[in-house]
Amino acid sequence: MTNKTKRRQKIKNRIRAIIKGTKDNPRLSVFRSNKEIYASLIDDVNGVTICSASSIEKDFSKSKLTKLEQAKIVGENLAERAKSSGVKKCSFDRNGYLFHGRVKSLADGARTAGLNF
Numbered sequence: 001m002t003n004k005t006k007r008r009q010k011i012k013n014r015i016r017a018i019i020k021g022t023k024d025n026p027r028l029s030v031f032r033s034n035k036e037i038y039a040s041l042i043d044d045v046n047g048v049t050i051c052s053a054s055s056i057e058k059d060f061s062k063s064k065l066t067k068l069e070q071a072k073i074v075g076e077n078l079a080e081r082a083k084s085s086g087v088k089k090c091s092f093d094r095n096g097y098l099f100h101g102r103v104k105s106l107a108d109g110a111r112t113a114g115l116n117f
Helices: 003-018 067-085 102-112
Strands: 027-032 037-043 048-054 091-093
Touching (some): 027 102
16 A cells, blocks of 8 residues: 555544444545545444435536535535435544545535534
8 A cells, every 4th residue: 555545544543433423423424536526424333324425426427517516516415315314413534534625625515505513
């Protein structure tokens, strides 16, 4: 593994030791690749994904949006799906990434749509 990957894995393990998702307070996990961004609400106790959203959905295929705008829309979509599932509060798991750029944009989008963390 590269140094950057090892560093991210260490941070990820530290975060995961603290944050545990439950049915009432799931873990909002973020994964970003070079082109796309994915987010999901996870109940770690039962091992179930409650809902998820990503930038590979058909809403994004025809539009020419920047990655920051896509991340914000993904956060808003996830928050709307969470509300329909009955989730109002969650714990944010940045998955070892810095809370900056697309990760921050996704979090802001989820907050504006009504998800608390």
